[in-house]
Amino acid sequence: MSAQREASDAVDVEVDARGMNCPLPILKAKKALSAMHSGQLLRVLATDPGSNRDFQAFARQTGNELVAQIEQGQGVYAHLLRRR
Secondary structure (H helix, E strand, O other), X not given: OXXXXXXXXXXXXXXXXXXXXXXXXHHHHHHHHHOOOOOOXXXXXEOOOOHHHHHHHHHXXXXXXXXXXXXXXXXXXXXXXXXX
């Protein structure tokens, strides 16, 4: 299954953090993940250009899997995380 298909079809929770700067997209993701079950997928939409790097570090620090990072165009980045 491609990352694009997985990103659009299998998401359990989506967080819209567009227009927010660091650390707000990470904080919103952390809150959403805490309410999710292990194995569920979270998609975070962000416009912060530094969010790619931020979510890579967040995944390493928390043990959640960063499944995909997709630039959707018009400055929107989608980050797909699997809850540990």
